[in-house]
């Protein structure tokens with residue numbers, strides 16, 4: 514049983530968007546889609562430039578990490594399989610080293626409720642998971658444990674992990690959190706940011722629930 518062609522094309526398209534949206538450079542970051550019906554994971558391959566990526570090069574692995582087709586999977590495959598195992602609600606993962614989110618990951622400081630768009634995280638802040646070597650099981654386990662039920666988390670001295678029900682929503686979470694991180698960085702640089710209260714964030718979360726059902730991305734505010 515093979516992976517749906519549409520999923521392979523989507524990973525190529527969103528891989529290229531990582532570059533054009535400046536969420537990564539070179540071969541950094543990785544993306545995956547889990548087809549739960551076929552029980553197969555499509556993940557971007559290791560060390561391949563996104564600009565030249567073709568659907569037949571996308572790596573297909575089992576949920577236990579067995580290589581089935583395409584090129585060798587991203588070295589971060591244990592992180593992807595660990596998320597899919599722990600979170601039955603998740604079918605797509607976007608991992609980036611985007612500049613502003615990673616700046617806060619290096620400071621090991623969460624991104625607080627400085628803008629209502631932080632609500633796409635599923636929480637009122639983006640927390641920081643502990644550091645471990647890239648590609649390690651330790652990193653996978655620690656990051657999944659820290660993620661809990663949220664849609665994204667900073668990985669200390671590494672980058673950002675976004676998870677969602679489909680690749681479109683998940684990519685937008687990574688994009689919006691990078692935007693919020695950039696705004697928070699600039700606000701901190703010239704003053705003391707005012708943060709939204711718990712009540713204000715509750716209202717934002719409520720609005721997202723309503724808007725989410727009307728749009729394909731769920732978060733196109």
Ligand SMILES: [Zn+2]
Pocket residue numbers: 542589608609610647671672
């Ligand atoms: Zn990484």
